[in-house]
Amino acid sequence: MSRAGPSPGVQMLIGVLTANVAMALAWVGYRMVETREDVARNTAGQWLPPGNFASSMLPLSAGLGRERKQVMVRRVSPVVLSEHERILGMFQLPGYTLGEQGGKTLLDELTEVLKAVDHRMRTVLMEQWVPPVTRLPAAQKEAVLSVVLGRDGRVERRYFVRPSGSDALDSSIVAAASRVGQVLPLPQAYGNAEYELNVTFRLE
Numbered sequence: 001m002s003r004a005g006p007s008p009g010v011q012m013l014i015g016v017l018t019a020n021v022a023m024a025l026a027w028v029g030y031r032m033v034e035t036r037e038d039v040a041r042n043t044a045g046q047w048l049p050p051g052n053f054a055s056s057m058l059p060l061s062a063g064l065g066r067e068r069k070q071v072m073v074r075r076v077s078p079v080v081l082s083e084h085e086r087i088l089g090m091f092q093l094p095g096y097t098l099g100e101q102g103g104k105t106l107l108d109e110l111t112e113v114l115k116a117v118d119h120r121m122r123t124v125l126m127e128q129w130v131p132p133v134t135r136l137p138a139a140q141k142e143a144v145l146s147v148v149l150g151r152d153g154r155v156e157r158r159y160f161v162r163p164s165g166s167d168a169l170d171s172s173i174v175a176a177a178s179r180v181g182q183v184l185p186l187p188q189a190y191g192n193a194e195y196e197l198n199v200t201f202r203l204e
Contacts, residue, residue, distance in 0.1 A: 067135065067203040067204060068203070068204045069126070069129060069131050069201070069202070069203055069204075070200075070201070070202040070203075070204060071122050071129065071199060071200070071201055071202075072122070072200040072202070073118045073119075073121050073122045073197050073198070073199050073200075074197065074198045074199075074200070075114070075118060075196075075197055076146070076197060076198050077192055077194065078192075079107060079110055079111050079114060079190075080190070080191035080192060081106055081107060081110060081190075081191050082188065082189055082190060082191040083191065084188075085106060085188075085189045085191075109189075110187060110189045110190060113187045114186075114187065114190065114195070116184060117153070117183060117184045117186065117195065118197065120183050121147065121180075121183050121197055121199065122199070124180050124183065125176055125177065125180060128175075128176040128177075128179045129172065129173065129176035129201065130172055130176070131169065131172050131201075132166075132169055132171075132172055134168060136164075136166050136168070136169060136203065137166075140164045140165045140166040140169060141166075141204070142164055142200065142202045143160065143162060143163050143164035143169060143173055143200070143201050144160070144161040144162040144199070144200050144201075145158060145159070145160055145161065145173055145177060145198070145199045145201065146160075146161050146196060146197070146198055147177065147180075147196070147199055148194050148195070148196045148197075149183055149186065149194065149196075150186075150193070150194060151185065151186045151194075152185050152186075153183045153184045153185040153186065154181060154182045154183075155177075155180055155181060155183070156194060158177050164201075169201070169203070173201050
């Protein structure tokens with residue numbers, strides 16, 4: 001004796017439930033595709049936050065690494081005492097010694113003070129200089145720039161004593177130097193109106 005199948009009412013209920021489940025799955029799938037398209041539209045043309053970059057997506061320059069940069073400062077102007085300091089030394093006022101030995105002492109002290117100006121110039125240019133990423137030929141890795149300071153420490157003028165021959169390197173040096181407006185005031189004991197330094201920029 002065979003068992004009777006589901007009644008027509010039950011079959012209709014099962015059919016309705018199956019259709020509803022199929023429609024629900026189709027809706028979920030549609031929303032997932034739409035969401036992915038929205039994300040793609042919203043992020044197009046934008047930089048992702050640094051933390052979202054995979055290692056394989058880093059810029060090419062990050063993998064190459066920069067050559068080591070060097071900035072060296074050499075004093076061009078002579079270290080001379082001002083007329084006021086020279087006269088004070090001649091009159092043997094307190095703290096000064098008459099004669100050549102006294103002059104040497106004053107010059108030594110002035111030289112030490114000017115070293116602070118030299119050091120500040122080197123530090124600022126080292127911070128501001130961003131060399132090109134492209135590796136350069138050995139003959140184009142060095143340039144010498146003259147920087148002339150006024151008594152208030154402001155940069156009066158700057159010019160290449162010896163350019164590198166590389167437009168990229170020379171442009172990076174000009175950009176760094178143009179961002180330096182003032183270094184340190186010159187000491188009162190310094191006898192010249194200007195103070196000139198030669199700055200060597202070198203890549204290794």
